[in-house]
Amino acid sequence: MKTFFVIQISLLLAFPLYAQDNSSLGKVDTVTMGEYDDANPVLIHGTFSFGYSQPYQWLLFGRNTESSSEIVGKKFLLGDALWDSSVVSISSSHIPMSQRNPDISEISFSRNNFSHTFQFAAWEQRENSVWNIYYSRFMDNDSVWVPSQPLTQDTVDNTNAQIRPLSDSSFIVVWKRKSALLYSIVNSVTFSVPETIAVGTFDSLEFDIFSRYGSGNLVWTSRDTTDKNIMIFRSFETYPSFTLTAPETLFISQSAFNPRFTLLFYGDKSVFFETLVNGNREIMMWKEYYPQDQRIENISNDSLADDRNPRAFSNPVVTKRGVVNKKSYFSYYGILTMEKYTNTDSMLIFSEGYYLADTVKSVGYNRNACIGTDMFVTNGKLSVLTVWESNRSGHSHIYSRLVRLPMDGVEPPIISLCSCTLEQNYPNPFNPTTNFRFAIAHSEFVSLKVFDLLGREVTTIVNEPLTPGVYLRQWNASNLSSGIYFYRLQAGSFTETKKLVLLR
Numbered sequence: 001m002k003t004f005f006v007i008q009i010s011l012l013l014a015f016p017l018y019a020q021d022n023s024s025l026g027k028v029d030t031v032t033m034g035e036y037d038d039a040n041p042v043l044i045h046g047t048f049s050f051g052y053s054q055p056y057q058w059l060l061f062g063r064n065t066e067s068s069s070e071i072v073g074k075k076f077l078l079g080d081a082l083w084d085s086s087v088v089s090i091s092s093s094h095i096p097m098s099q100r101n102p103d104i105s106e107i108s109f110s111r112n113n114f115s116h117t118f119q120f121a122a123w124e125q126r127e128n129s130v131w132n133i134y135y136s137r138f139m140d141n142d143s144v145w146v147p148s149q150p151l152t153q154d155t156v157d158n159t160n161a162q163i164r165p166l167s168d169s170s171f172i173v174v175w176k177r178k179s180a181l182l183y184s185i186v187n188s189v190t191f192s193v194p195e196t197i198a199v200g201t202f203d204s205l206e207f208d209i210f211s212r213y214g215s216g217n218l219v220w221t222s223r224d225t226t227d228k229n230i231m232i233f234r235s236f237e238t239y240p241s242f243t244l245t246a247p248e249t250l251f252i253s254q255s256a257f258n259p260r261f262t263l264l265f266y267g268d269k270s271v272f273f274e275t276l277v278n279g280n281r282e283i284m285m286w287k288e289y290y291p292q293d294q295r296i297e298n299i300s301n302d303s304l305a306d307d308r309n310p311r312a313f314s315n316p317v318v319t320k321r322g323v324v325n326k327k328s329y330f331s332y333y334g335i336l337t338m339e340k341y342t343n344t345d346s347m348l349i350f351s352e353g354y355y356l357a358d359t360v361k362s363v364g365y366n367r368n369a370c371i372g373t374d375m376f377v378t379n380g381k382l383s384v385l386t387v388w389e390s391n392r393s394g395h396s397h398i399y400s401r402l403v404r405l406p407m408d409g410v411e412p413p414i415i416s417l418c419s420c421t422l423e424q425n426y427p428n429p430f431n432p433t434t435n436f437r438f439a440i441a442h443s444e445f446v447s448l449k450v451f452d453l454l455g456r457e458v459t460t461i462v463n464e465p466l467t468p469g470v471y472l473r474q475w476n477a478s479n480l481s482s483g484i485y486f487y488r489l490q491a492g493s494f495t496e497t498k499k500l501v502l503l504r
Contacts, residue, residue, distance in 0.1 A: 025350055025358045025401065025403050025404070026401045026402045026403050026404050027401070027402075028360060028399055028400070028401050029082075029083065029399065029400045029401070029402070030397065030399055031059070031074065031083055031387065031397070031398040031399060031400050032061075032063075032074075032087075032397045032398045033393065033397055034395070034397075035065075035395065036063055036064060036065045036395065037063070037064045037065075037395050037396040037397075038061050038062065038063050038064075038072070038389065038395075038396055038397050038398050039061060039062050039064070039100070039368070039389050039396050040061055040062050040100055040101050040102065040368055040389070041059060041060070041061040041368060041370055041387040041388065041389055041398045042059070042060050042061070042102055042103050042104060042370050043057060043058070043059055043104075043370050043371070043372040043385060043387060044057055044058040044059075044060075044104045044105065044106050044119065044372070045103075045104065045105040045106065045163065045164055045165065055077065055078055055079055056075040056076060056077050056078060056084070057075070057076045057078060057372060057385060058073055058074075058075060058076075058104055058106075058119060058138075059073065059074045059075070059076060059387055059398070060072070060073050060090070060102040060103070060104045060121055060123075061074075061102065061389075061398055062099055062100045062101070062102060062123070064096055064097055065096065066096060067094065067096060068092060068093060068094055068095075068096060069092070069093050069095065069096055069097055069098045069099045069100075070089050070090075070091065070092045070093070070099065071089075071090045071091040071092075071099050071102050071121070071123050071136075071148075072087050072088065072089060072090065073087065073088040073089075073090050073104075073121075073145070074086075074087045074088070076385055076400075081383065081402060083400070088145065090102075090121060090136050090145045090148065091123070091125070091134060091136060091148040093125070095126070095127075097126075098125060098126040098127070099123055099124070099125050099126075099134075100123065100124050101123055101124045101159070101160065101161070102121055102122070102123035103121065103122055103123070103161055103162050103163050104119060104120070104121040104122075104163065105119070105120055105163040105164055105165055105171055106118065106119045106120075106165065107120075107165040107166075107167070107168055107169070107170075107171065108168060108435070108472055116139070116140055116141055117139075117140045118137070118138070118139055118140070118188060119137065119138040119139075119140075120135065120136075120137055120138075120163055120171050120173075120186065121135060121136050121137075121138070121145075121163070122134065122135040122151060122161040122163055122173060122175075123135075123161065124158070124159050124160075124161070125148075125150075130154070130155060130156065130157060131157040131158060131159050132150055132151075132152045132153060132154060132157075132158050133150070133151040133152045133158045133159075133161045133173075133175055134148045134149065134150050134151060135148065135149060135150075135151050135173075135186075136148045136149075137188065139188075151173065151184070151186075151191065152175070152177075152194070154177065156177060156178050157177070157178060158175055158176070158177050159175065159176050160175055160176045160207070161173055161174070161175040162174050162175070162207075162208070162209050164209050164210065164211035164216060165211060166185065166211060166216070166238050166242075167238060167433065167474075168435065168472070168474050169187050169188070170185055170186060170187040170238075171185070171186050171187070172184075172185055172186075172209070172211060172216070172236075173185075173186055174197065174207065174209050174218065176205055176207070179199055179200055179201060179205060180196050180197075180198070180199045180200075181196070181197040181198045181199075181200070181205065181207055181218075181220055182194045182195065182196055182197060183195055183197055185242060197218060197220075197234065197244065198220060198222070198232065198234070198247065200220065200221070200222030200223070200232075201222055201223040204221050204222060204223050204229050205220060205221065205222060206220065206221045206257065206258050206259060207219065207220035207221070207259070208220075208259050208260050208261050208271075209261075210261040211236075215235065215236060215237050215238065215431060216235065216236050217233065217234070217235045217236075217261065217269065218233070218234045218235070218236070219231055219232065219233050219234075219250075219259045219261065219271050220232055220259065221256050221257065221259060228254075228255045229255040229256050229257060230249055230250070230252070230255075230256065231249070231250040231252065231256045231259055231271065231273060231286070232247050232248065232249055232250070233247070233248045233249075233250050233269070233271075234246070234247050234248065237431075238433075239432050239433060239476065239478055240478065250271070250286055250294075251294075252275075252284075252286065252296055253296075254275035254276065254277075254284070255275060255276065256273040256274070256275055256284075257273060257274040257275065257281075258273060258274045258308070258309060258310075259271050259272070259273045260272045260273070260310050260311060262285070269287075269288040270285060270286065270287045270288070271285070271286045272284070272285050272299070272310035272336075273285075273286065273310075274307070274308060274309070274310070277298070280306050280307075281306040281307050281308055282298055282300050282307055283298070283299050283300040283307045283310045283338055284296055284297065284298055284299065285297050285299050299336075300338060306340065306341045307338050307339065307340050307341075307349075308338070308339040308340075308341060308367075309338070309339045309367070309368070309369070310336060310337070310338055311336070311337050311369050311370055311371050335350070335351070335371055335384050335386070335403055336350075336351040337349065337350055337351075337369040337371060337386060337388075338351075339366065339367050339369070340359075345361065345363070345364070345365075346361075346364075346365045346366055346367060347359050347360060347361035347366055348360045348361075348366045348367075348369055348388060350386070350401070350403065360388075360399075360401070362390055362392035363392050364390060364391040364392050365389075365390060365391055366388055366389075366390045366392075366399075367388060367389060367390070368388055368389050369386060369387070369388035370386070370387050370388070371384060371385070371386045372384060372385040372386070383402050383403065383404050384402070384403045385400060385401075385402055385403075386400060386401050386402075386403060387399070387400045388400075420438070420439060420440055420441050420444075420489070420491045420492075420494040420496075421438060421439045422436075422438045422489040422496045422498060423436075423437045423438060424498055425487065425498070425500045428500050428501060429500075429501040429502065429503040430477075430500070430501070430502060430503070431502065431503050431504060432476055432477045432478040432480075432502070432504075433474060433475065433476045433477070433478075434474070434475055434477070434500060435472060435473070435474050435475075436448060436461060436472070436473045436474075436475065436487065437470070437471070437472050437473075438470075438471055438489055439469070439470045439471070440466050440467070440468055440469060440471065440491055441468055442468055442492065443465065443466070443467050443468065444465070444466065444491040444492040444494075445464070445465045445466075445491075445492075446462050446463075446464065446465070446466045446489070446490065446491045447460065447462060447463045447488075447489070447490045447491075448460070448461040448462035448463075448473065448487065448488070448489050448490075449461065449463075449487065449488055450475070450485055450486070450487045450500075451485065451486045451487070451488065452483070452485055452486075453483065453484055453485075453486075458480065458485060459475070461473050461475055461487070466491075477502050480502060481502075481504070482502050482503055482504040483501075483502055484499060484500075484501055485499070485500050485501075485502060486498065486499055486500070487500060
């Protein structure tokens with residue numbers, strides 16, 4: 001691990017601090033402009049699949065003028081790798097500065113044997129001097145955001161809502177109510193009664209959440225008896241019902257601020273956080289390699305200025321297709337952004353795989369960066385979308401960079417209807433629920449079955465005639481033990497088999 005960070009640190013220090021907007025990592029694009037202020041950009045939190053069910057990715061942000069405020073949505077068109085020229089007003093208010101901090105998540109589900117997507121957005125809205133959580137929904141087949149409604153209606157502040165997918169039909173929403181951390185399970189119709197996750201010190205309660213189908217993790221900060229900010233970790237499972245594990249304190253010697261999960265492989269347990277080193281903020285990583293091997297490593301480690309607000313991304317996403325047989329493999333790429341402050345200005349540092357650093361700097365601030373939670377392929381390169389806000393034009397506006405990573409021999413992970421196709425199940429490994437996505441080119445009798453290592457049939461997912469289209473089916477293996485299984489799709493003369501792993 002020492003070599004890993006020595007290389008990264010030396011590149012950070014050696015790279016010019018006044019890099020141009022356009023570099024080998026991609027050019028900077030202006031997403032919004034005008035006589036108003038846009039802030040708090042967030043890209044959609046997806047379902048961590050190996051392909052997109054939609055040809056676009058949502059960006060949400062808050063927009064303020066002297067007489068109003070809005071929550072605004074904008075689409076990034078994946079096929080063209082550019083921003084749609086139009087914006088969508090999701091919620092508006094005649095009170096300035098009364099709507100802020102949106103978040104948005106997406107799930108995929110099957111209806112009438114076809115796959116669809118469902119987006120859920122939430123934000124803070126101020127009425128009668130109190131902040132509450134409001135929300136709206138977007139269904140791809142309806143193509144419209146429904147009118148906003150309150151998720152909370154309290155006489156105390158509710159803030160910092162975060163949304164993550166739980167399954168193909170529900171999300172978890174976590175937010176802060178004064179000194180408490182609460183959650184609710186939501187779907188297209190109902191909300192569960194808010195439940196308390198933790199109670200901490202109000203001025204030190206910061207949190208993050210990471211989820212995937214069937215399980216997830218929470219991390220937050222609280223004060224201990226020595227008035228030090230500590231990090232507390234808690235995981236959850238959704239099957240057979242939603243359950244939370246007991247809180248676990250992550251022992252660190254420094255005070256921790258602004259914890260953020262690194263989005264690594266399923267089951268990984270890694271957190272970026274800020275701490276004070278010799279009076280300056282530094283970005284640290286708490287990593288559990290094994291239950292008995294927990295480490296803290298400094299990933300910024302320089303004295304140029306304060307570092308703030310790590311936003312990390314890393315996710316296995318690549319599928320490579322051979323000439324005769326289709327072979328899948330995982331490829332790990334990390335994109336990390338950090339804000340760096342001096343007494344007079346600020347910049348964003350981009351790090352690719354923790355080894356290559358680049359910066360974006362302009363007059364004023366560059367802050368609140370957000371990295372997309374999915375990768376996609378454009379022109380033979382793996383691409384990751386990053387957005388942030390900057391006041392370089394006199395107003396706060398949204399800017400973006402499409403970071404491109406060369407991947408020789410990689411094809412876009414998008415199903416083509418010119419032939420039948422079976423995608424890798426996701427998540428994989430899984431516990432206990434996973435999803436199968438496949439395409440049928442012609443009307444065929446289709447079977448999708450799961451087998452154990454001895455070739456014995458475990459279950460039948462599909463056994464019926466289907467018309468051409470893309471299909472998504474979910475499987476719950478709660479009655480099976482951990483192990484390696486195989487699933488096979490047969491459609492006419494087409495047959496393909498893939499491996500899946502159930503981990504308890």
